[in-house]
Amino acid sequence: MEKKTGTTTVGIKLKDGVVLAADTQASLDHMVETLNIKKILPITDRIAITTAGSVGDLQALARMLEAEAKYYQFTWGKPMTAKAMANLLSNILNESKWFPYMVQIIIGGYVEEPTLASLDPLGGLIFDNYTTTGSGSPFAIAILEDGYKEDMSIEDARELAIKAVRTAGKRDVYTGERKIQVITITKEGMKEEFVEFKE
Incomplete structure (x- = not known):
C-alpha cells in the first residue's frame, strides 16, 4: 500500500520581490512525523527553494545547489541568478529521471530581478507570477x-501567501495547522518568519 504524504507550499513574485510560504508539518501516511520542519530552505542569501514530497531529496538537492552557487560565485565573482539556478536544477532533475528525486519544487529569489519558478520531479520548469505545490495546492x-495583483505590495503578497496556506490547511488533511514558514526576498535581502496557523 502506498504511503501518503502531503503539504502546501506557495510562491508569489512581485516587482519588489518574492514571497514563499509553507506549512511546517511532516506527515507519513496517517501519522504526523513532526510539526516543526522547514520546507523552505535558503540556498544563498537571495534564493530559496520549497518542497512538496521527500524532505530528504530536497535536502540533498539543496546541498548540491549551495555548492554550485558557491562555485559560481568563486569562478565568476558574482552571484548566480535565481533564473540560472532554476535552469540548473531543471537539468539535475531531468538527468535523474529514471531514478527521480520525489519532489515538487518552487524556487524563488531576487538576484538582478525577482524570479519565481516551479519544477516537477522530471525537471519540467515553469516561470510564473505565482504557483503552489503539494496536496493542498x-x-x-x-x-x-x-x-x-501585479502591483500588490510585498506585505499584501505575504498576507495572501499566508491565507493560501491557511485555507489549504483547513481542507487538506495532510497540510499542517500549527505554523506557517514565510520567507520574503527583496533586493535588501531575505527575511524568515514563522506565523501561527490560527489567526
Whole structure:
C-alpha cells in the first residue's frame, strides 16, 4: 500500500520581490512525523527553494545547489541568478529521471530581478507570477488566483501567501495547522518568519 504524504507550499513574485510560504508539518501516511520542519530552505542569501514530497531529496538537492552557487560565485565573482539556478536544477532533475528525486519544487529569489519558478520531479520548469505545490495546492491556488495583483505590495503578497496556506490547511488533511514558514526576498535581502496557523 502506498504511503501518503502531503503539504502546501506557495510562491508569489512581485516587482519588489518574492514571497514563499509553507506549512511546517511532516506527515507519513496517517501519522504526523513532526510539526516543526522547514520546507523552505535558503540556498544563498537571495534564493530559496520549497518542497512538496521527500524532505530528504530536497535536502540533498539543496546541498548540491549551495555548492554550485558557491562555485559560481568563486569562478565568476558574482552571484548566480535565481533564473540560472532554476535552469540548473531543471537539468539535475531531468538527468535523474529514471531514478527521480520525489519532489515538487518552487524556487524563488531576487538576484538582478525577482524570479519565481516551479519544477516537477522530471525537471519540467515553469516561470510564473505565482504557483503552489503539494496536496493542498488545489485549495491554495484558488486563493492565489483570486487575490493576486501585479502591483500588490510585498506585505499584501505575504498576507495572501499566508491565507493560501491557511485555507489549504483547513481542507487538506495532510497540510499542517500549527505554523506557517514565510520567507520574503527583496533586493535588501531575505527575511524568515514563522506565523501561527490560527489567526
